[in-house]
Amino acid sequence: MGWNGKSGVLVLKGSLSRIDDCLTREDAHPVIKSVAAAALLSAILGFVLGDGLVKAASVAVLVSLALCSVLLLIGGLGSLRREADAHRGLVLRYAKAILDRDGLPYRFIKWEESSVIRNSRGDSLDTTTIRAEVTDNGMLFMRLAFGSGWPQPARHRGKVRLRVRKLMIGDRPGVNLERTVQWLEDGKLRLVIHFAEPPRVGEEISVVVECDWPGKSMPLMREGKVDKFTFRFSRPVPYARYQVTLPEGVDATCEPFGFSEHDERVHWGRVTDGQGRTQFYVDGVDVAVHRELGMLLQVG
Known part of the structure; x- marks a missing residue:
């Protein structure tokens, strides 16, 4: 199957959006951000300046980065959920302590x-x-x-x-x-x-x-x-x-x-x-x- 430039652009846009979400998250590790940013820049340059095969490889890299970004976002949500559960537990604990005392x-x-x-x-x-x-x-x-x-x-x-x-x-x-x-x-x-x-x-x-x-x-x-x-x-x-x-x-x-x-x-x-x-x-x-x-x- 040959390279479809229009499809590649669509994939590129979707991948960029997901990677951007990852890079702009405050809880993402700095090293992960740096590696993702470097790989992202290389993939974009390959897509813009390379031939058909290079463009296809660049899109594949971007898709992989996007998938990694999604996994990082899921991990971040899990961390936020655990933190929220801990806060709820503290609220219940302090409420009980106040009622037991007063x-x-x-x-x-x-x-x-x-x-x-x-x-x-x-x-x-x-x-x-x-x-x-x-x-x-x-x-x-x-x-x-x-x-x-x-x-x-x-x-x-x-x-x-x-x-x-x-x-x-x-x-x-x-x-x-x-x-x-x-x-x-x-x-x-x-x-x-x-x-x-x-x-x-x-x-x-x-x-x-x-x-x-x-x-x-x-x-x-x-x-x-x-x-x-x-x-x-x-x-x-x-x-x-x-x-x-x-x-x-x-x-x-x-x-x-x-x-x-x-x-x-x-x-x-x-x-x-x-x-x-x-x-x-x-x-x-x-x-x-x-x-x-x-x-x-x-x-x-």
């Missing part, structure tokens, strides 16, 4: 958690509405934790989408709030919600955490395994509710977890929503500290 600057009034399982893959849309009263000055963040009933592989975590919003009077949605997320080795998700301004003491604040979580209930839906849906708090909560909605046409058996069937402070049961979907719920009143409360579900 205590929570708020008390929960109501916790309402809903998990809507969308399909047979176990994809879930989780919505948690939190209402709290501010009890101390300087409340700049709220620290929470969520998780699935099984240790999801790390590759699934990048597909999870999370949004935090403030709720106004009448539960009108407010603006998105900044948040810091950290994944633990067991698949648990830790979350710090940041407030731009500390709310006043005595003020009631409401936030909603929306989490689009692919495969969260995969063992329940695909394998028929028992799945656990529970909550546990580090401070007493006057009222907490957990509701699970199954896909249309799917049913399950339910057992209480963390309470007896005759516990007067816990109500549980099943209903059918307007779309014909089965829902299970657990309502807890005056939920004690560190008490894990909820339900066990098994499809089939």
Whole structure:
């Protein structure tokens, strides 16, 4: 196949763009930059001044440099990702240290958690509405934790989408709030919600955490395994509710977890929503500290 000058120019332009990205990166090693720049200059001169064979060789060199540049960029992204993970871990660590030292600057009034399982893959849309009263000055963040009933592989975590919003009077949605997320080795998700301004003491604040979580209930839906849906708090909560909605046409058996069937402070049961979907719920009143409360579900 003969040399096509037009194709060579196109390849040259694409290669130059990638190499330029590499050379202009601040985190690229100086030696790598120097070698790449020298090879780049030689290849360009060969392309401009050489004959057909030399031009083809020059383009081949440029393509090789471009591929090396892409690999360097990928390596740089990996380094940035590790650095960001480390920073997130520090934020979570300092937030915990502050709360351990000073205590929570708020008390929960109501916790309402809903998990809507969308399909047979176990994809879930989780919505948690939190209402709290501010009890101390300087409340700049709220620290929470969520998780699935099984240790999801790390590759699934990048597909999870999370949004935090403030709720106004009448539960009108407010603006998105900044948040810091950290994944633990067991698949648990830790979350710090940041407030731009500390709310006043005595003020009631409401936030909603929306989490689009692919495969969260995969063992329940695909394998028929028992799945656990529970909550546990580090401070007493006057009222907490957990509701699970199954896909249309799917049913399950339910057992209480963390309470007896005759516990007067816990109500549980099943209903059918307007779309014909089965829902299970657990309502807890005056939920004690560190008490894990909820339900066990098994499809089939």
